[in-house]
Amino acid sequence: MKRTHDGTRPSAGRNAFRTTAWLAALMILLFWHGLPACAAQTHATAEAQPRHGAEIDDGPYVDIEGKQLVARWICDDQLIRVQRPIGRSTTVIRPRCAYPDAIRILADDTTPQPEIVTGVARIAVLSDIHGQFDLAVRLLQANGVIDANRRWSYGRGHLVVVGDCFDRGPRVTEVLWLLYGLQQQARKAGGDIHILLGNHEMMTLSGDLRYINEKYTQVASRMASSYPALYSANSVLGRWLRRLPTIVKINDMLFVHGGISPEHLDLGMPLEDVNATYRSALGLGRDQLKADPVLAALHDHKRSPIWYRGYFEDDTLTSERIDAILERLDVRRIVVGHTSMQRIESRFSGRVIAVDTSIKKGIRGELLFIEHGTLQRGSLQGERLPLGD
Ligand code: ZN
Numbered sequence: 001m002k003r004t005h006d007g008t009r010p011s012a013g014r015n016a017f018r019t020t021a022w023l024a025a026l027m028i029l030l031f032w033h034g035l036p037a038c039a040a041q042t043h044a045t046a047e048a049q050p051r052h053g054a055e056i057d058d059g060p061y062v063d064i065e066g067k068q069l070v071a072r073w074i075c076d077d078q079l080i081r082v083q084r085p086i087g088r089s090t091t092v093i094r095p096r097c098a099y100p101d102a103i104r105i106l107a108d109d110t111t112p113q114p115e116i117v118t119g120v121a122r123i124a125v126l127s128d129i130h131g132q133f134d135l136a137v138r139l140l141q142a143n144g145v146i147d148a149n150r151r152w153s154y155g156r157g158h159l160v161v162v163g164d165c166f167d168r169g170p171r172v173t174e175v176l177w178l179l180y181g182l183q184q185q186a187r188k189a190g191g192d193i194h195i196l197l198g199n200h201e202m203m204t205l206s207g208d209l210r211y212i213n214e215k216y217t218q219v220a221s222r223m224a225s226s227y228p229a230l231y232s233a234n235s236v237l238g239r240w241l242r243r244l245p246t247i248v249k250i251n252d253m254l255f256v257h258g259g260i261s262p263e264h265l266d267l268g269m270p271l272e273d274v275n276a277t278y279r280s281a282l283g284l285g286r287d288q289l290k291a292d293p294v295l296a297a298l299h300d301h302k303r304s305p306i307w308y309r310g311y312f313e314d315d316t317l318t319s320e321r322i323d324a325i326l327e328r329l330d331v332r333r334i335v336v337g338h339t340s341m342q343r344i345e346s347r348f349s350g351r352v353i354a355v356d357t358s359i360k361k362g363i364r365g366e367l368l369f370i371e372h373g374t375l376q377r378g379s380l381q382g383e384r385l386p387l388g389d
Contacts, residue, residue: 055076055077056074056077056215056218056219056222057073057075057076057097057098058073058074058097058098058173058215058216058219059071059074059075059096059098060072060073060093060096060098060103060177061073061173061230061235061237062093062103062105062235062236062237063232063234064086064234064235064236064239065234067085068083068084068085068086069084069085069086069091069093069105069236070083071083071084071093072223073096073098074219074222075096075097075098076097077222079222079223080096082096087107088107089106089107090104090105090106090107091104091105091107092104092105093105098171098173098174099173099174099177100150100174101149101150101177101178101181103177103181104181104184109240111187113194113244113245114192114194114248115245115247115248115249115271115272115275116248116249116271117158117194117248117249117250117251118250118251119251120157120158120251121157121371121372122154122155122156122157122158122369122370122371122372123157123158123159123160123250123251123253123369123370124140124143124145124154124157124158124159124160124367124368124369125159125160125161125162125255125335125355125367125368125369125370126139126159126160126161126162126355126359126367127162127163127164127337127338127355127356127357127359128162128164128337128338128356128357128358129164129165129175129360130166130167130169130172130200130360131167131168131169131171131172131213132169132359132360132362132365133169133171133174133175133178134171134362135359135363135364136175136178136359136365137150137178138380139359139365139367139378139380140367142378142381142382143367143369143378143382144382145157145159145367146182151182152182152185152186152189152191154189154191155189155190156189156190156191157371158186158192158250159182159186159191159192159193159194160193160194160248160250160255160335161179161193161195161196162196162198162255162256162257162335162336162337162355162356163197163199163200163201163246163306163337163338164198164201164337164338164356165179165195165198165200165201166198166200166203166204166212167200167203167204167211167212168211168213168360169213169360169362170213170215172216176241177237179193179195180236180240183195194245194248194250194255196244196245196246196247196255196257197241197244197246197282197306198257198258198306198337198338199257199258199338201241201244201282202278202299202306204227204228205228205231205241205282205283206228206285206289207226207228207285207286208286209227209228228283232283233283238283241282242282242283245279246274246275246278246305246306247260247271247274247275247305249329249331252331252332252333253331253332253333253334254329254331254333254335255334255335255336256305256306256335256336257305257338258305258306258307258308258337258338258339259305259310259311259334259352260305260308260325260329261303261304261305261308261310262325263303264297264304264305264308265325265328265329267297269294274298274305277294277295277298278298278306281295306338308338309338309339311334311336311339311347311348311352312339312347312354319348319349319351322348322351322352323351326351332351333350333351333352333353334351334352335352335353335355335368336352336355337355337356338356339356340356340358340360341354341356341357341358342358343357343366343377344357344366344368344377344387345387345388346387346388350375353368353375353387355368364380365380366378366379366380369384
């Protein structure tokens with residue numbers, strides 16, 4: 001038997017009054033909670049801005065199905081599906097929620113991703129974004145790489161993203177579409193963006209989901225898919241990811257996620273072969289990677305280019321040994337992410353530059369600028385700071 005606050009039994013009349021009051025309260029609650037679900041329906045036609053709340057917003061995931069592009073979002077927990085015929089040169093996908101800008105999808109996206117580039121006067125470097133879209137945008141905006149509308153504003157400069165866009169953070173989809181769009185804009189302006197594959201790209205697409213944000217487990221389940229299948233070779237981003245390099249050489253510098261170990265050099269693989277092998281392995285399962293000796297070496301957690309931490313942990317690596325590595329690669333320095341630092345750091349008197357500035361925590365981070373031969377750190381406030389030695 002229910003009791004009132006003072007512990008007495010309620011009378012029949014008071015009971016009826018309470019039932020009516022509860023019903024009224026329930027109606028009000030249903031009315032308010034029903035609103036976001038309605039909003040999800042209406043913003044299918046409006047260019048909605050991303051909203052933050054308990055409900056999941058994510059997307060789009062765009063699949064190529066014959067002559068159609070099928071874009072899917074989860075907006076306020078509701079699945080939205082839009083189908084568009086593939087245009088002759090581009091197809092535009094308008095925003096619904098999550099990624100806030102219109103996406104131009106190229107019909108024939110076979111522009112080569114260059115692996116060796118020379119004569120670049122201005123280079124900006126960003127690394128280990130790990131789904132921290134908002135922080136990456138702030139950093140790029142503060143330093144004039146993109147403008148207030150998130151469009152390319154670095155002219156003929158080149159941006160290098162040294163791997164690990166996936167895992168940990170909650171806005172991986174947005175990071176990938178941002179870079180996808182910026183790459184087109186940069187190329188039009190005479191610049192470029194080099195997005196390198198890191199160990200987290202390889203892990204996620206191979207089905208190792210230990211580090212994905214919990215949000216993406218729910219997204220995959222609502223889309224009746226596995227998370228890696230959202231980046232299949234039939235998806236726009238999946239195809240794009242399968243064409244990215246793992247190592248690029250720009251001017252006299254090598255950019256790679258983990259680093260180049262002496263053991264990796266012993267494999268004797270030219271840079272183009274290393275990139276092609278990683279590309280072909282993206283999406284293979286762990287067992288397949290282990291079964292092939294070359295693939296196993298390229299995914300070794302200690303010595304492979306995407307996992308190596310020797311420049312930070314191996315006491316036997318002297319400047320002379322680093323010089324020997326640089327000489328074999330025919331570069332003056334190596335720029336690496338993967339090993340998290342408080343700020344961009346120069347090691348071995350500038351032979352190695354470490355650019356993973358812990359953006360994954362979502363609080364702060366830095367860009368490296370290499371402009372006309374001078375190295376500087378770009379802060380979240382847009383200051384250019386000395387690198388030190
Ligand atoms: Zn990494």
